[in-house]
Amino acid sequence: EVQLLESGGGLEQPGGSLRLSCVVSGFTFKSHAMSWVRQAPGKGLEWVSGISGSGGSTYHADSVQGRFSISRDNSKNTLYLQMNSLTVEDTALYYCARDVREILGNWYFDLWGRGTLVTVSS
């Protein structure tokens, strides 16, 4: 079964750090670029970060640039998002999403996980 399963969310204080993971199954992971997309409570969807299939190319939204870092381990079929210097504005449900192509730049996501909730609060 084709599946994306996120984990690692939780409650963190402002200024803290969290590392999200997304384990995939059912497809050739390295053949797809991947992204993280988030949804704040009651809000719409916001693209956060993307990484190419090889891991050699990454992009981050301006809102997280310098604080978040996306990476992947193709041997473990796992996508990561390291989130540092968290702020209350980072509170959201974080989804991992599969791009239809290996290289970055397409930005069409054909498969999504259910998400992991990150709450930043003191």
Add this chain to the structure above:
Amino acid sequence: DIQMTQSPSSLSASVGDRVTITCRASQGISNYLAWFQQKPGKAPKSLIYGASNLESGVPPNFSGSGSGTEFTLTISSLQPEDFATYYCQQYNSYPPTFGGGTKVDIK
């Protein structure tokens, strides 16, 4: 960044109704437009890509149209399982951006 504006933000409809949702881009995006369906607690599901191409397994009562800056998602006959929130997304240029969503609920 390209702004995507959906309308309406919510609508109430009955089973069997024809439903149309509009998505407007702040600048031309050719046909690089996707539609997603989201239900509470579930993963977003891709419905349409390239403005009018149905993803595999999506029932034919869904259709998409448009090009440039104006797009529509049409559900020809609303089914019980179609009550959800729908989002459009442009992937013409970086960064990818989404509309604010349209919640379709039961009248």
